[in-house]
Amino acid sequence: MSNLPEFQSRLASRHRWGRIFEAFCLSATLFGLIMLAILMISIVWKSWGWLDGSFFTNFDSRKPEEAGVKAALWGSLWLLLLTAIFTIPIGIGAAVYLEEYAKKNRLTSFIQLNLANLAGVPSIVYGILGLSVFVRMFGAFPLEEKKVLELSLWFTTLEIPLPFGPTIISGALTLSLLILPVVIIAAQESLRSVPPSLRHAALALGATEWQTIRSQVLPASVPGIATGVILALSRAMGETAPLLMIGAVSFIATTPGGIESFGDIIRNPGSLLEVPFSRFTCLPMKVYDWISFAKPAFQHVAAAGIIVLMGALLLMNATAVFIRQRFRGSIQW
Amino acid sequence: MLLETILGARPEAETIRRESALTTDAVPNPSKARRSLVRRRTWLRSKEQLIRLSLFGCALISIVTTLGILYVLFTNAVYSFGRESAFFQEVSLREFLTETRWTPQFAEKHFGILPLLLGTLKVTGIAALIGLPVGLAGAIYLSEYASSRLRNIVKPTLEILAGIPTVVYGYFALVFVTPYVLRPLFQGLLGWDVDLFNATSAGICVGIMIIPMVSSLSEDVLRSVPRGLREAGYALGGTKFDVSVKVVVPAALSGIVASFLLAISRAIGETMIVAIGAGFSTEMSLNPLKSAQTMTAYIVNVSSGDTPVGSIEYKSLYAVALTLFLFTLAMNIVSQMVLRRFREVYQ
Numbered sequence: 001m002s003n004l005p006e007f008q009s010r011l012a013s014r015h016r017w018g019r020i021f022e023a024f025c026l027s028a029t030l031f032g033l034i035m036l037a038i039l040m041i042s043i044v045w046k047s048w049g050w051l052d053g054s055f056f057t058n059f060d061s062r063k064p065e066e067a068g069v070k071a072a073l074w075g076s077l078w079l080l081l082l083t084a085i086f087t088i089p090i091g092i093g094a095a096v097y098l099e100e101y102a103k104k105n106r107l108t109s110f111i112q113l114n115l116a117n118l119a120g121v122p123s124i125v126y127g128i129l130g131l132s133v134f135v136r137m138f139g140a141f142p143l144e145e146k147k148v149l150e151l152s153l154w155f156t157t158l159e160i161p162l163p164f165g166p167t168i169i170s171g172a173l174t175l176s177l178l179i180l181p182v183v184i185i186a187a188q189e190s191l192r193s194v195p196p197s198l199r200h201a202a203l204a205l206g207a208t209e210w211q212t213i214r215s216q217v218l219p220a221s222v223p224g225i226a227t228g229v230i231l232a233l234s235r236a237m238g239e240t241a242p243l244l245m246i247g248a249v250s251f252i253a254t255t256p257g258g259i260e261s262f263g264d265i266i267r268n269p270g271s272l273l274e275v276p277f278s279r280f281t282c283l284p285m286k287v288y289d290w291i292s293f294a295k296p297a298f299q300h301v302a303a304a305g306i307i308v309l310m311g312a313l314l315l316m317n318a319t320a321v322f323i324r325q326r327f328r329g330s331i332q333w
Numbered sequence: 334m335l336l337e338t339i340l341g342a343r344p345e346a347e348t349i350r351r352e353s354a355l356t357t358d359a360v361p362n363p364s365k366a367r368r369s370l371v372r373r374r375t376w377l378r379s380k381e382q383l384i385r386l387s388l389f390g391c392a393l394i395s396i397v398t399t400l401g402i403l404y405v406l407f408t409n410a411v412y413s414f415g416r417e418s419a420f421f422q423e424v425s426l427r428e429f430l431t432e433t434r435w436t437p438q439f440a441e442k443h444f445g446i447l448p449l450l451l452g453t454l455k456v457t458g459i460a461a462l463i464g465l466p467v468g469l470a471g472a473i474y475l476s477e478y479a480s481s482r483l484r485n486i487v488k489p490t491l492e493i494l495a496g497i498p499t500v501v502y503g504y505f506a507l508v509f510v511t512p513y514v515l516r517p518l519f520q521g522l523l524g525w526d527v528d529l530f531n532a533t534s535a536g537i538c539v540g541i542m543i544i545p546m547v548s549s550l551s552e553d554v555l556r557s558v559p560r561g562l563r564e565a566g567y568a569l570g571g572t573k574f575d576v577s578v579k580v581v582v583p584a585a586l587s588g589i590v591a592s593f594l595l596a597i598s599r600a601i602g603e604t605m606i607v608a609i610g611a612g613f614s615t616e617m618s619l620n621p622l623k624s625a626q627t628m629t630a631y632i633v634n635v636s637s638g639d640t641p642v643g644s645i646e647y648k649s650l651y652a653v654a655l656t657l658f659l660f661t662l663a664m665n666i667v668s669q670m671v672l673r674r675f676r677e678v679y680q
Contacts (some may be wrong), residue, residue, distance in 0.1 A: 026478070028466070028470030032487075036494050041507070093392075094394065099389060110396075116665070121661060125654055125657065180395065208381050284605075292609075303504070306500075
């Protein structure tokens with residue numbers, strides 16, 4: 001028992017170290033939150049007084065007071081819509097194949113490994129891919145004599161320029177490739193969480209594989225898939241580097257297809273078909289453009305643009321969280 | 334196999350009864366008796382096959398994407414099959430790897446990747462110095478110390494941090510970190526020159542960007558360490574600190590290392606923060622308060638400038654992109670190998 005005082009003091013010091021460590025870990029946890037707060041406050045502070053109604057209705061301008069996000073907002077909207085149209089069916093299809101149909105063989109595990117690696121490829125590399133494949137189409141069509149493929153539909157003619165050039169469709173396809181791995185992985189997880197008994201029951205009742213998937217498995221996994229898709233789309237909406245690579249313009253004074261309100265679509269439905277093949281700018285591109293201006297006033301315009309962008313992203317994230325919460329309670333296995 | 338039997342016994346009840354009678358009963362004609370139900374081609378079955386095939390096509394797109402990336406980078410950087418020569422057909426690999434000057438835009442052109450690698454290393458190093466310890470400590474706190482209430486507040490907030498577009502972090506680096514943190518600290522107090530564009534501000538912001546990634550991935554592996562291990566630690570007289578640091582963290586080490594590698598690969602590939610915050614100087618300098626160009630920033634620089642397509646400067650973009658791609662790919666593969674090789678399997 002002669003060691004007891006020594007033991008006591010060592011134990012006390014060990015507990016002291018434990019408390020110091022806990023405080024360190026707590027401050028590390030709070031560091032992220034504090035940084036988020038500082039970031040938000042500094043941006044709101046910079047944008048103060050610059051974000052008003054005309055900011056949404058004005059096109060961009062060389063005068064900081066008159067600059068607005070109209071073209072960028074519509075560009076981002078169409079870009080997002082087209083990206084969703086490309087991504088959702090392909091992403092879910094691939095996930096369904098990998099989870100429901102694929103046998104455990106080499107090809108399947110290779111696809112799986114490849115997905116994990118693709119998810120880690122820097123976005124700018126996707127930009128280079130999009131530039132070569134969609135914007136230039138490997139130089140198969142000479143730039144001097146632009147080729148236009150014309151498809152006549154009953155109410156209008158669809159004009160497809162070849163190669164696509166730096167248009168919305170190129171941007172959307174590039175962004176789709178970028179977020180597909182993320183969407184597929186999220187959808188796979190969601191499908192995996194559907195209990196096998198559900199499938200067995202459907203199959204036992206005589207449903208085919210596809211009938212089982214379409215009417216049982218997919219509806220049961222919709223919340224998880226929707227959350228994953230929305231989060232991936234919000235990532236696509238904030239991406240700048242790939243769009244910069246494919247050559248999205250930073251200054252443009254028209255909205256895609258000339259559509260400025262939903263009334264325009266009804267009045268001239270043909271303009272809808274021009275949208276994918278028009279040049280565009282989008283919110284993050286516009287913000288980057290404003291940041292790189294030398295005039296200090298544009299820093300405030302950039303901050304206002306960031307607020308609009310973050311507002312849109314927050315809306316999407318909130319939707320994802322809402323879907324997750326809403327369906328968490330309602331499905332019980 | 335069960336599935337196929339079930340699938341076979343599907344369509345019109347009439348046929349099924351007749352067919353099954355054929356297959357199950359002892360029928361005199363043996364060739365008829367062997368007729369399989371599964372083999373019969375019906376409209377429904379063809380549709381199933383078609384759907385299966387098209388879904389397989391969706392899954393193949395990921396492989397096509399990888400092949401596309403490899404093809405584009407290879408044909409422009411290493412060996413061209415077309416008329417125009419590729420980058421490495423004009424510049425030797427030796428110069429690319431050993432030359433210490435990167436001056437594609439000057440009259441006297443030098444293509445040595447080292448300054449860009451150094452720039453990337455500086456930014457990534459600073460980011461790792463901030464992001465990795467903070468992320469890991471946060472993960473330990475969330476998994477070992479935090480109440481579930483705190484965790485439910487902190488985790489979604491960190492998700493917001495992860496969802497912030499990188500162009501916003503770049504703005505933060507340029508407009509906030511450099512003028513309000515670095516300049517007063519280093520220039521005001523210590524008298525060192527701080528460039529408006531510098532590697533430190535970009536590195537700090539990249540570090541903040543990777544915190545959520547490190548902490549959420551690490552927290553997952555820390556939490557998957559079984560309770561029994563912790564209880565054994567306490568039973569041996571360990572304090573909470575002993576158990577967390579000497580039992581739980583080593584048990585989850587492979588996952589933590591994998592999350593570190595993924596985060597570093599993210600930092601290497603990060604583009605907008607460095608393009609905005611770190612500047613475009615290609616001087617070989619270790620000073621982190623000076624402007625530094627990373628590989629990604631160079632790619633942005635060339636593509637947003639008016640470099641003529643087909644010129645050697647333009648092709649250098651692909652060589653840099655290939656280097657970047659190989660680096661991040663290597664990090665990702667190593668991280669997966671670490672996960673698989675060193676994973677402790679608990680029942």
